[in-house]
Amino acid sequence: MLVRKTLPVKAILAFAGHHFLWLSGYMLIVSVLYRVLDWHWISIPWLPVSLIGTAVAFYVGFKNNQSYDRVWEARKVWGAIVNSSRSWGTMVNAFVRSNELSEAEIKAVKKKLIYRHIAWLYTLREQLLIPTQWEHVSLRGQFGKLGARRRETGGVGLFKEYLNQVQKENYFSEMTALDSSANKATQIINLQSLELTELEENGTLHMRRQLDLQKVLNDFYDHQGRAERIKKFPLPRQYANMSFIFTCLFIFLLPLGIVAEFTKIGEAGVWLMIPFGTLVGWIYVVMELIGDYSENPFEGLGTDVPMLSICRTIEIDLLQMLGENDIPKPVQPVGDVLM
Amino acid sequence: MLVRKTLPVKAILAFAGHHFLWLSGYMLIVSVLYRVLDWHWISIPWLPVSLIGTAVAFYVGFKNNQSYDRVWEARKVWGAIVNSSRSWGTMVNAFVRSNELSEAEIKAVKKKLIYRHIAWLYTLREQLLIPTQWEHVSLRGQFGKLGARRRETGGVGLFKEYLNQVQKENYFSEMTALDSSANKATQIINLQSLELTELEENGTLHMRRQLDLQKVLNDFYDHQGRAERIKKFPLPRQYANMSFIFTCLFIFLLPLGIVAEFTKIGEAGVWLMIPFGTLVGWIYVVMELIGDYSENPFEGLGTDVPMLSICRTIEIDLLQMLGENDIPKPVQPVGDVLM
């Protein structure tokens, strides 16, 4: 998540500045062909180009819209995780009761249920960050390296070592038993569920309350599944990829369509096409890029949903419900990026 | 929330009038360069500018749409808070029963549960008004000052001292214990939950009823979390910011594209470009601004969701359910603004 109202010019150039290069190169080639080599036949009428430009703008707008919806749904899922986690904390706190156990034993039961939940949070986050085949980092060659570098210097790479030794021990000590699980987060919830049944059997938890807590666990499965759905089902490639190809085709046509118009203005006109054509093309490229970089909100990039920060917020709230004193600090943005 | 059907011209000029200045300045410069200095080469063909204008109008429209959805969702969340609060009031009223407690004691229990809920409402509002990094008030320099002034003279600044001494004592007397909490509102709900368990244990509340009341508490967590999600997750900056940049680029191109057309009309044409070009540019600027100012519905500005007024409405309804007589007045708009 970017946390500044206005992105500095530097950030925009870092994001999309390099596209000026090939765009102006291509504009230059067309200008030279038309003006120096007098290949006038490469010019085409503007009007169909304009129509394509409008159609492509619609199409790219449609893709941007869907990408936005993916980001926003991802954020909603994590928002729902916050809400259900607070309910979990408060219900565990209020429902675990016993006349036979000491207060310390009761506290230990609550701690176990809440610490294990925090483990689920961080585990889910880790699982969602494993790259898929269609993320930038999985591209071949330079593009993949660029993706990896952006992940490292402007994304998750900035937020390593987010848990100290005590936290790790508190939350993850029993997790080694799950190492062979295909999906650890799923099995953690299963452990919680079994634990609730045991508590019901030894009289610490009334069955009605157990069932209400089980419903919250089911909600966690819902939230987890919805996040995994976004992660594991890309914006259908036939849609997303065609947007890229249409943009390329439009930019290919663009200078051919405007070169004659610019020439009409006067001697120098054809050279003016280079900056202005580049600008027009760049706007289309950036529109396409915005959607492209927002498609996958769990990619580890700076535009991701800030999962780490959300996990920490929940951790703090739950620990304070337990009445603990050693509370970790909230995650702070690094260089206008919050993960 | 603005409460007038038609905004007076004065309000519109106060909102966006200053943009006429720089727009007409820029138009003037282009006119002078073209007409007085005869820099005819700065003119570019209109057609690609028109295409960009259409594409940018789409894009800005998309952003406006998303901003609107944020406002509307924020209002929905507070509407849901109204509904659940009424359910809370009526259920507390009907469910707290006891053959062992006196009527006054019963009343005291109900009061405690309802007053604490009112405290939650006002606390949540306060928490949502703390500025984030991407709100207008956090901008650097003059822009930040303008944001702060608007907050003061056309937003929350108009509605200070909304609780009298009695209200404060009734609702907030026990809240000092929560001063160290990272999120007070969260911990207030936790207190409610513990209280319900106690009532169940001393026989004032049947467990089935406790569990139904707990569900309402969980709903409050949902509502709170949804409001916090809107507050703490801006319209993704890559989307929102690019809309601003595209508008700027379009306005940069605008006079270059129309100056030649205006000159064709006749001698005076080029000077006519100044008012008309300004008007066209202004429409784009205002479209962009509308989205920009509606993005964050808990910013303390006059276009916010009217949280204070909603809190008061709930307060009145709940106090009347308790049968109290000393009922506060509804919040009235100040200068066409209701907060």
Next chain:
Amino acid sequence: MLVRKTLPVKAILAFAGHHFLWLSGYMLIVSVLYRVLDWHWISIPWLPVSLIGTAVAFYVGFKNNQSYDRVWEARKVWGAIVNSSRSWGTMVNAFVRSNELSEAEIKAVKKKLIYRHIAWLYTLREQLLIPTQWEHVSLRGQFGKLGARRRETGGVGLFKEYLNQVQKENYFSEMTALDSSANKATQIINLQSLELTELEENGTLHMRRQLDLQKVLNDFYDHQGRAERIKKFPLPRQYANMSFIFTCLFIFLLPLGIVAEFTKIGEAGVWLMIPFGTLVGWIYVVMELIGDYSENPFEGLGTDVPMLSICRTIEIDLLQMLGENDIPKPVQPVGDVLM
């Protein structure tokens, strides 16, 4: 709600015919200035006007969309009220049981719960019809009077005296006790809730069933709150009003942009601009008006959600569930309008 497939021309002229007057007046003035006084400099190039026309059509379309969503959501809320009311009726019918009460006493209990619910329906409707500051009827001067006249002759004014004396006594006899309530509908539900608890205490209603009925009451709070949200939160004025202003600006520019084109056609062309320019302008005005008149679906106008008819439908269904014989008639449309 309008109930005819095609609106007669008369209705359309009554709705928007008067806009032809000022539009053709303005077109005439521009024609005279251009042709008779030879103020050729007032002509501006068409192309930027066309761009603004497209951008404004987007924007107005966006507003129409949101207005439509408000109408449709309002109708959904009242649809949900229908559904929950039927559930209420059927559950009251099936759940109120007693071995100690006579059949007539049981019937009286059911009647009380169902009559009071009908009172809630009509009360909610009345509350939703109280004008707000941003409705047409609250505009200043002639516009407000026009709004009031439309309300009277084409809206709620056509459906007065919708309850006869018997109905009033049946449903509203106990309602005077609520006269001091800020929100009567809210307090009626509260009475229902207290009644359920009493029934549970005297053994007429099992607690499990009470809690399920309470959930239906909570649903009524939800429906009521959602209707009130639409009523009390206008389409944000910064959006709605700007749509009006953009339309005005476009219409201001329109004849300036087309006057030269029409003159090109020949001698008479400039006078042809008057009818055709008026027509183009009128289409934009009507687009804007459609959104404007659909924004507030509880305004008492003929385009409102037909609350009265829905209330009556529910009343009939509930009375038939009770097995009563004196059933009121459904509400019939008056002059193609159903309220």
Next chain:
Amino acid sequence: MLVRKTLPVKAILAFAGHHFLWLSGYMLIVSVLYRVLDWHWISIPWLPVSLIGTAVAFYVGFKNNQSYDRVWEARKVWGAIVNSSRSWGTMVNAFVRSNELSEAEIKAVKKKLIYRHIAWLYTLREQLLIPTQWEHVSLRGQFGKLGARRRETGGVGLFKEYLNQVQKENYFSEMTALDSSANKATQIINLQSLELTELEENGTLHMRRQLDLQKVLNDFYDHQGRAERIKKFPLPRQYANMSFIFTCLFIFLLPLGIVAEFTKIGEAGVWLMIPFGTLVGWIYVVMELIGDYSENPFEGLGTDVPMLSICRTIEIDLLQMLGENDIPKPVQPVGDVLM
């Protein structure tokens, strides 16, 4: 529901072919006036016509979108009816238990609850097919007759006699008691609800199970109410009708705007306008018609939601749950139409 991927040309002509007639007639008139009578002044500039064309395309697109949403929601409602009906069947099957009743008696109870549910399905369908004032069949004169013919030869008329004598007796024998009910479907659910209470009282159904079954009945009320909402609340006429009027106005302007352009091409050009202008106009007419014919998904036309087929699917599933052998056949499409 149309069940062919590509509609044959014949079907398209049957649907919209007659519009070619008046369109080409109008184009012809304009051509003759312009070319033969030399009324050149009827020609107007293309550019504002183009703007109106774009604006109208938006508007019609908006209406199409809303119509589509109505169809899709209608289908969703019936999908939900399928789901809840299966739940009803399976729950009745599993929950009705008794140590005191014989297996045959138990079976009879289940049969009664399930047969009555099937009666509700077919009754609801019948109720939804009663024409409203704004459906095509209610138009005056020829248009209404065309609507009625389409209903008969391409819609519900193709699927008469869908229940045989045994089915009618099984499902509808007790329904005559409801003849005086304003809304039979509503009262059928009420009967189910009373039956459940009786079963609870005589020990055949545990109260917890009764309450869960009651929730399914409430869901049926929801589904029924949502279907009735779509049936009884048309696409608001101010929106739907204006789309028609705008299309008419655009088509009126169309030849006036293009006649001069076609004449420029050469001698024959103006006559070419007739086929091409007709084609352009026809595309707009068809866009408008698609929305118009999809607006009301329970109209009895071939584009309706296939209620009959869905009812039969449910009937089959429920009878098979009961273990019956005499299972009716699924409904088959007739001439590419499934109702």
Next chain:
Amino acid sequence: MLVRKTLPVKAILAFAGHHFLWLSGYMLIVSVLYRVLDWHWISIPWLPVSLIGTAVAFYVGFKNNQSYDRVWEARKVWGAIVNSSRSWGTMVNAFVRSNELSEAEIKAVKKKLIYRHIAWLYTLREQLLIPTQWEHVSLRGQFGKLGARRRETGGVGLFKEYLNQVQKENYFSEMTALDSSANKATQIINLQSLELTELEENGTLHMRRQLDLQKVLNDFYDHQGRAERIKKFPLPRQYANMSFIFTCLFIFLLPLGIVAEFTKIGEAGVWLMIPFGTLVGWIYVVMELIGDYSENPFEGLGTDVPMLSICRTIEIDLLQMLGENDIPKPVQPVGDVLM
């Protein structure tokens, strides 16, 4: 589901390359008619063509949007199946308890409930893959054969034999009893429901827990019904088919509208129209195709929702909850396609 970020050129050509053929053929014919045979009268003005191009781009965009929503909803349904299945697994695991049965007997009960659920998953998938009348594979002639070939070589054909002998025996041994069922998946859930009642009766499952498990079964009916709704209700043909026809009409008009413009450029211009006109037409064809191929997400093609892979994921998670060791491998993509 396609699993590569960028589709290789080869894949795009395989998908839509053949459309270049007829498009360039048609462009060639128009060029020859215009240039060689001098049929200048076939040229028409560009402007109405451009308007149609914009209107058609809207319309196709609308269809793409709806197709996308169908894909996404289909994926959501299967996501919900994942979530509810995990809840089912974990609840069966935690709720089946008995003091009278041995651990092995308990395990056998759990296994039965979970294996039968896996059978439901694979059965539902099989049922959803049966072709409907409006899928590509059901087209007549060459088109149908192309559809079948794509299904075989780029879709479900790549993922045969997905269950080994042990899996088949585990999951499907009791399924032969359902062979006469119209809808096997529906009857499997019915079996589960009856099993739960039996467990309740013999004391292995508390009734409260039975009812909560029944709710999960009802959720499965919901998910199944929602998937079947998408499968059995196509994108309404009046919408989908007209999009195809409008695209054809636009492409028919395209070269007629641009041939004159290209000729203006110079001698060679008219031949340049062939590649460029083809490109413009191809973009429209591909836009239309994207929607067309995404409409039916359970068609067995490579763009389908990856049901097999999802079934396997659930199978693995459930088996690991049971603590089994012989866990099948996840489904891997074949040639960038995951089913």
